Amino acid sequence: MGRLSSGDRPTVKDVAAVAGVSATTVSRVLAGNYPVAATTRGRVMRAVEQLDYVANAQARALVGGGPRTVAFIIRDLVGPLFAYIGQGVEQQTTAEGRLCLVCTHNGDPNRELELIELMREQQAEAVVLVGGGIRSAANLERMTQLAKALDRTGSRLVLCGRPPIGPDVPSTVVEYDNEGGAFAATNHLISLGHRQIAIIGVGEPEHTTTKARFAGYTRAHKAHGLNVAKQRVLPGVYDRESGYQHTKGLLDRGVPFTAIFAITDVVASGVLFALHEAGLRVPEDVSVIGYDDIPLAADLTPGLSTVHLPHEELGRTAIRLALHRDQYALDQHVVLGTHLVIRGSTGPAPQQQK
Amino acid sequence: MGRLSSGDRPTVKDVAAVAGVSATTVSRVLAGNYPVAATTRGRVMRAVEQLDYVANAQARALVGGGPRTVAFIIRDLVGPLFAYIGQGVEQQTTAEGRLCLVCTHNGDPNRELELIELMREQQAEAVVLVGGGIRSAANLERMTQLAKALDRTGSRLVLCGRPPIGPDVPSTVVEYDNEGGAFAATNHLISLGHRQIAIIGVGEPEHTTTKARFAGYTRAHKAHGLNVAKQRVLPGVYDRESGYQHTKGLLDRGVPFTAIFAITDVVASGVLFALHEAGLRVPEDVSVIGYDDIPLAADLTPGLSTVHLPHEELGRTAIRLALHRDQYALDQHVVLGTHLVIRGSTGPAPQQQK
DNA sequence: TCAGCTCCAGGTAACGTTTTCCACCTGGCG
DNA sequence: CGCCAGGTGGAAAACGTTACCTGGAGCTGA
Numbered sequence: 142m143g144r145l146s147s148g149d150r151p152t153v154k155d156v157a158a159v160a161g162v163s164a165t166t167v168s169r170v171l172a173g174n175y176p177v178a179a180t181t182r183g184r185v186m187r188a189v190e191q192l193d194y195v196a197n198a199q200a201r202a203l204v205g206g207g208p209r210t211v212a213f214i215i216r217d218l219v220g221p222l223f224a225y226i227g228q229g230v231e232q233q234t235t236a237e238g239r240l241c242l243v244c245t246h247n248g249d250p251n252r253e254l255e256l257i258e259l260m261r262e263q264q265a266e267a268v269v270l271v272g273g274g275i276r277s278a279a280n281l282e283r284m285t286q287l288a289k290a291l292d293r294t295g296s297r298l299v300l301c302g303r304p305p306i307g308p309d310v311p312s313t314v315v316e317y318d319n320e321g322g323a324f325a326a327t328n329h330l331i332s333l334g335h336r337q338i339a340i341i342g343v344g345e346p347e348h349t350t351t352k353a354r355f356a357g358y359t360r361a362h363k364a365h366g367l368n369v370a371k372q373r374v375l376p377g378v379y380d381r382e383s384g385y386q387h388t389k390g391l392l393d394r395g396v397p398f399t400a401i402f403a404i405t406d407v408v409a410s411g412v413l414f415a416l417h418e419a420g421l422r423v424p425e426d427v428s429v430i431g432y433d434d435i436p437l438a439a440d441l442t443p444g445l446s447t448v449h450l451p452h453e454e455l456g457r458t459a460i461r462l463a464l465h466r467d468q469y470a471l472d473q474h475v476v477l478g479t480h481l482v483i484r485g486s487t488g489p490a491p492q493q494q495k
Numbered sequence: 496m497g498r499l500s501s502g503d504r505p506t507v508k509d510v511a512a513v514a515g516v517s518a519t520t521v522s523r524v525l526a527g528n529y530p531v532a533a534t535t536r537g538r539v540m541r542a543v544e545q546l547d548y549v550a551n552a553q554a555r556a557l558v559g560g561g562p563r564t565v566a567f568i569i570r571d572l573v574g575p576l577f578a579y580i581g582q583g584v585e586q587q588t589t590a591e592g593r594l595c596l597v598c599t600h601n602g603d604p605n606r607e608l609e610l611i612e613l614m615r616e617q618q619a620e621a622v623v624l625v626g627g628g629i630r631s632a633a634n635l636e637r638m639t640q641l642a643k644a645l646d647r648t649g650s651r652l653v654l655c656g657r658p659p660i661g662p663d664v665p666s667t668v669v670e671y672d673n674e675g676g677a678f679a680a681t682n683h684l685i686s687l688g689h690r691q692i693a694i695i696g697v698g699e700p701e702h703t704t705t706k707a708r709f710a711g712y713t714r715a716h717k718a719h720g721l722n723v724a725k726q727r728v729l730p731g732v733y734d735r736e737s738g739y740q741h742t743k744g745l746l747d748r749g750v751p752f753t754a755i756f757a758i759t760d761v762v763a764s765g766v767l768f769a770l771h772e773a774g775l776r777v778p779e780d781v782s783v784i785g786y787d788d789i790p791l792a793a794d795l796t797p798g799l800s801t802v803h804l805p806h807e808e809l810g811r812t813a814i815r816l817a818l819h820r821d822q823y824a825l826d827q828h829v830v831l832g833t834h835l836v837i838r839g840s841t842g843p844a845p846q847q848q849k
Numbered sequence: 850t851c852a853g854c855t856c857c858a859g860g861t862a863a864c865g866t867t868t869t870c871c872a873c874c875t876g877g878c879g
Numbered sequence: 880c881g882c883c884a885g886g887t888g889g890a891a892a893a894c895g896t897t898a899c900c901t902g903g904a905g906c907t908g909a
Contacts, residue, residue, distance in 0.1 A: 150618075150648045152895055163859045168897060178857065193644040198616040199556040200895035203864045207616075207896095213597075218582040221790075228572040231599055240617070243567075243597045245585055262552040262561075263594070264504075290547040294504045381794075410794050417796070436575075440735075440764050442771070442796040506865055517889050522867060532887065554865035557894045561866090853907090860901080866894085873888080879881095 151192040159188035171196065202264070210240040211460060212260035214253060215271040217245045221407070221435035222452055226271055226301060229456020237464050239266060250280050257287050261296070267313075267463040269299040275347050281306055288312050297463045301455055304349050305474060313463045314474040315455055319350055322448035322479035323357025324364075326402060326430045329446070329481055331365050334490035335400040335428060337373065338362075341387045341412060342404025344376030354404055354432060372396050379404065384411025392419055399427060399490045406431035406438045406447055413441060413486070424488030434482055443485030451477050505546040513542035525550065556618070564594040565814065566614035568607060569625040571599045575761070575789035576806055580625055580655060583810020591818050593620060604634050611641050615650070621667075621817040623653040629701050635660055642666045651817045655809055658703050659828060667820070668828040669813040673704055676802035676833035677711025678718075680756060680784045683800070683835055685719050688844035689754040689782060691727065692716075695741045695766060696758025698730030708758055708786060726750050733758065738765025746773055753781060753844045760785035760792045760801055767795060767840070778842030788836055797839030805831050 157164045162181060169175040170185040177185075188194075201207035211234045215223055227243075234241045242263065246252040253270070260268045268291060276284075284306050288298040292311035299313045306312060330338050343355045355374075362369050373396060377383035384403055388411065391398060403409035409431030413423060421427050423443055431438060434449035455477055462469045511518045516535060523529040524539040531539075542548075555561035565588045569577055581597075588595045596617065600606040607624070614622045622645060630638075638660050642652040646665035653667045660666060684692050697709045709728075716723050727750060731737035738757055742765065745752060757763035763785030767777060775781050777797055785792060788803035809831055816823045 150895095153897095154895080164896080165859060165861095165898090166857090169858090172897080176857065181858080193640075193647070195612060195616045197557075197618065197895055199553045199618060200864090201616075201897080202553040203551075203557060203866090203895080204897050205864075210596075218585060219578045221578075224573045224575075224578055227597075228599075231572060231597060235598065240613075241597050242564075243581075243585060243595050244589065245582075258549065259562075259594075262549045262555075264551065264553060286547075293547070414794075437791055437794055440768075440791055441794060504865095507867095508865080518866085519868085519889060520887090523888090526867080530886065535887085551865055554894090555867075557865080557896090558867045559894075850909100852909090855906080856904090858901105858903085860899105862897100862899085864896090867892105869890105869892080871888105871890085873886105875886085876884090878883090 150197070151194045153194075153196070156185065156188045156192055156194050159192060160184045208238055208240050209266040210242050210263060211464075212242045212244065212256075212263065212265040212268045213271070214244050214246060214256050214260070214269065216248050218243075221437065222433060222450075223271070225452030226456040229453035229458075230269060230301075230460055231456075232453075233457040233460035237460065239464070250275075250277070254280070254283055254287065257284075257291075257298075261287070261291060261294075265296060267297045267299050267460065269301055269459060269463075270303060271301045272303060275345065276306075276349075285310050297466065299459050299463045301459050302350070312473070313459065313466070315459045315462065316476055317450050317455070318476050318479050319353035320357040320360070322432065322450070322481075323354040323402075324361045325357075325479070325481050326432065326446075326448050327358045327361035328364070329483070330400045330402065330428060330430060330487065331361060331367070333400075333428065333487060336367065336490070337370070337398045338400045338402055339373040339375060339391055339396070339398040340402045340404065341375045341384055342377045342379060342408045343374060344378050344383070351404060358402060373398055377404075377408065379407060381407050381411040381414075384408035385415045386411075388412045388415035389419075400487070401427060401429050403429065403431045406433045406435045406445060409445055409447070409486075410437060410441060413445070423486050426491060428487040428490070430487055438482075439484065441486070446484045446487040447482050448479050449482045450479055504551070505548045507548075507550070510539065510542045510546055510548050513546060514538040562592055562594050563620040564596050564617060565818075566596045566598065566610075566617065566619040566622045567625070568598050568600060568610050568614070568623065570602050572597075575791060576787060576804075577625070579806030580810040583807035583812075584623060584655075584814055585810075586807075587811040587814035591814065593818070604629075604631070608634070608637055608641065611638075611645075611652070615641070615645060615648075619650060621651045621653050621814065623655055623813060623817075624657060625655045626657065626704075629699065630660075630703070639664050651820065653813050653817045655813050656704070666827070667813065667817045669809055669816065670830055671804050671809070672830050672833050673707035674711040674714070676786065676804070676835075677708040677756075678715045679711075679833070679835050680786065680800075680802050681712045681715035682718070683837070684754045684756065684782060684784060684841065685715060685721070687754075687782065687841060690721065690844070691724070691752045692754045692756055693727040693729060693745055693750070693752040694756045694758065695729045695738055696731045696733060696762045697728060698732050698737070705758065712756060727752055731758075731762065733761060735761050735765035735768075738762035739769045740765075742766045742769035743773075754841070755781060755783050757783065757785045760787045760789045760799060763799055763801070763840075764791060764795060767799070777840050780845060782841040782844070784841050792836070793838065795840070800838045800841040801836050802833050803836045804833055 153164045153167050156167045170182050198207050231241050244256045288310045305314045375387040377387045403412050431445050431447040434447045438445040438447050507518045507521045510521045524536050552561050585595050598610045642664045645652050659668045694712050729741040731741045757766050785799050785801040788801045792799040792801050
């Protein structure tokens with residue numbers, strides 16, 4: 142038992158010494174891939190329990206065994222989208238017998254690049270990047286370089302909810318049909334008779350997600366022969382405050398509108414609050430539609446109509462495609478469909494304009 | 496460049512060969528902890544870039560260098576509490592120069608034990624367990640054993656939002672003052688004149704969190720000389736549906752009450768929905784208070800009064816204490832304070848009983 | 850009785866780093 | 880002119896594990 146009080150971890154050698162066998166035999170008993178006499182196995186197992194021995198994963202990895210790891214790099218953990226994408230990634234990663242490493246970059250693109258490098262050192266089998274963002278030319282170039290470096294060593298760069306980097310960049314891309322969802326949402330409002338539909342949250346037109354959603358909004362208008370009025374296209378970022386302020390701005394300036402398309406559900410929650418404060422009824426006076434279908438959406442009053450995104454499926458799909466590139470060689474860029482969820486916040490346009 | 500097209504990762508030896516130096520020198524250039532002539536360093540750096548070399552973290556870890564890792568084990572990623580605790584854990588872990596490994600056990604205590612074992616193999620410097628749960632005697636015993644095994648190897652078991660396992664179990668414990676928060680919440684309602692306060696969600700009395708919150712509810716009654724009426728103590732689990740169903744049950748059975756203490760905010764959202772459906776006004780007819788202060792709470796209509804839990808701080812504190820046991824030797828069990836957040840869902844008790 | 854086979858166990862090398870020790874070279878100084 | 884110090888670089892061991900190869904014991908059949 143003397144060994145037990147030592148500060149170091151017991152090694153295979155220690156177990157071997159206690160059991161009176163060689164290190165090789167201990168390894169074989171634990172792996173179970175080689176015939177070992179029952180009595181010997183017994184002694185080894187007893188020694189293992191006595192010492193509370195567990196193998197050193199790093200040493201095992203060095204020689205080729207042990208579980209591989211998948212790295213998950215995201216802006217932060219508190220966004221409502223993360224939880225579900227993360228859930229999908231973690232579940233699939235575990236199901237595939239891999240371990241899941243998580244890092245956040247707080248929106249700093251350079252930190253993101255650093256993390257990819259770090260994960261390359263960690264021998265990550267796949268490096269998953271989540272969420273859109275603004276990509277500079279330099280950033281894209283470095284990203285391309287890293288993607289190629291990963292590819293060369295049998296690893297994989299995975300983009301979740303972010304468009305491909307370039308045509309010849311080896312990577313797995315799984316994104317939402319943001320444009321299509323925005324088209325459907327806008328189309329839904331137009332079908333209800335709305336003609337003056339404001340959109341809130343296009344403050345960063347270079348943001349890939351923003352761009353796609355705004356494009357869907359525009360295309361729906363075009364499809365119905367309607368024009369997009371600049372006064373109803375409002376900037377703002379992806380937060381509640383932004384939705385609140387810009388809705389108040391619309392009201393203060395007296396811009397006519399019967400519906401609001403919020404770029405995300407979180408923005409929509411701010412919109413609803415501002416409308417409520419102004420004494421406007423939803424959906425009788427103003428219809429509101431969001432985007433993302435976060436859990437909050439169902440709990441708002443009224444329930445928020447929105448575009449459902451298959452978050453969990455996104456995470457799972459990404460991992461599945463990345464780890465089985467041989468089977469899914471042709472599907473390394475998939476666009477997941479979205480669908481409308483109609484709750485109580487959208488209704489027919491009011492007859493007489495507000 | 497021939498080396499570049501190979502499937503293997505370049506090693507320090509490959510770099511050395513390209514640069515025309517020894518492996519030792521390459522290592523020294525990269526570590527920067529030994530004088531190397533400028534010209535030599537230049538050649539090495541060029542070779543590194545040419546080969547896109549990154550060190551193998553596993554090999555490095557084996558010999559003592561490289562970043563350590565912290566394991567984060569939780570039920571699942573989609574609960575609203577996780578995001579913030581996880582954020583705290585990840586931030587502090589990164590700030591301390593460690594990597595963060597995440598696993599979920601979906602509520603299965605045995606899976607949780609397996610994961611601890613797995614993380615022990617991974618040489619995790621700390622293994623963080625999040626959230627309460629039902630602990631059987633066998634589970635506690637095994638947990639004790641694992642805590643000791645971790646301790647023996649210089650690692651640490653960390654319990655977040657979960658009471659200590661036992662008196663002599665080496666572990667770091669950071670929990671919320673659940674009893675105190677529940678006392679404050681109930682006290683708040685009593686101060687507003689409520690005398691018939693239902694509590695919803697005590698379906699699993701062995702659940703440590705449930706037990707503590709119920710204890711606070713009971714103590715507040717006692718402190719004011721009030722009795723707890725069994726008909727107003729309702730079971731139910733921690734979900735929205737549970738809050739909804741049990742509120743309907745109360746109404747259907749005609750049990751008198753002027754306030755409801757929901758065991759979590761999520762349960763409270765179901766309560767609010769049921770009350771709204773029944774045509775009751777909050778807080779004019781019924782006051783509602785929740786627990787946890789999840790982001791949703793502020794967005795409900797009316798805003799939900801609740802008990803704020805410092806989630807992010809919990810995560811950060813846990814990691815800090817665990818990694819600096821030498822400095823915080825006496826503080827390996829801390830109870831973080833909570834505070835009431837009064838929003839619109841609580842008000843004076845109605846004069847005449849419903 | 851002995852070759853040959855099966856069953857089981859051990860020795861050794863290898864994985865990719867870092868680190869410790871040692872050797873070389875170049876100057877400067879006595 | 881020889882010697883020592885300081886500045887550089889390399890060889891080898893070590894980390895803990897597994898895989899490959901070798902070898903001994905016991906049994907079987909000729």
